[in-house]
Amino acid sequence: MPNPKSAPILLCKLADLQPTGAFNAILTHRDKDLDLIITMDPDGTVHGYHNVCPHIQTPLETFPHEFLDRNDPSLIVCSTHGARFRLSDGKCLSGPCFGQSLSPVTVTKRQGEIFLLPD
Numbered sequence: 001m002p003n004p005k006s007a008p009i010l011l012c013k014l015a016d017l018q019p020t021g022a023f024n025a026i027l028t029h030r031d032k033d034l035d036l037i038i039t040m041d042p043d044g045t046v047h048g049y050h051n052v053c054p055h056i057q058t059p060l061e062t063f064p065h066e067f068l069d070r071n072d073p074s075l076i077v078c079s080t081h082g083a084r085f086r087l088s089d090g091k092c093l094s095g096p097c098f099g100q101s102l103s104p105v106t107v108t109k110r111q112g113e114i115f116l117l118p119d
C-alpha cells in the first residue's frame with residue numbers, strides 16, 4: 001500500500017506557467033512550509049526549486065511568479081542582487097553566489113498538471 005505521506009502533491013496546472021514562464025507554489029507538507037519555484041524548459045521538462053537564493057537565503061522574486069530573466073528565459077534571476085541560475089539545473093552562472101545552486105525538488109507533469117514527488 002502506498003504511503004500517503006509520499007503521494008504526489010498537486011502544485012499547479014501547466015497553464016499557470018503561461019503568464020511569466022514560472023509559478024510560485026506555496027504549501028505546507030509534513031508540518032513544513034514549502035515555497036517553490038516551478039518552471040518548464042522549451043522541451044517540456046519541468047523543474048522545481050526551493051525559492052531560496054543561496055546568497056543570503058531570501059526569496060528570489062519581487063513580483064508574484066516573476067522569476068525568469070526577461071532577456072534570457074533560460075535563466076532564473078534573483079531580484080535582490082541579480083544572481084542568475086540555469087533553469088535546467090539551478091546552478092548559479094553569475095552573481096554573488098556564482099557556482100552555488102538552487103535547491104531542487106522532484107516534480108513531474110501528468111495530464112496538464114504538475115506534481116511534487118515528496119522524498
Ligand code: FES
Pocket residue numbers: 053054055056057058078079080081082083095096097
Ligand atoms: S540574495 Fe540573491 S543574489 Fe543576493
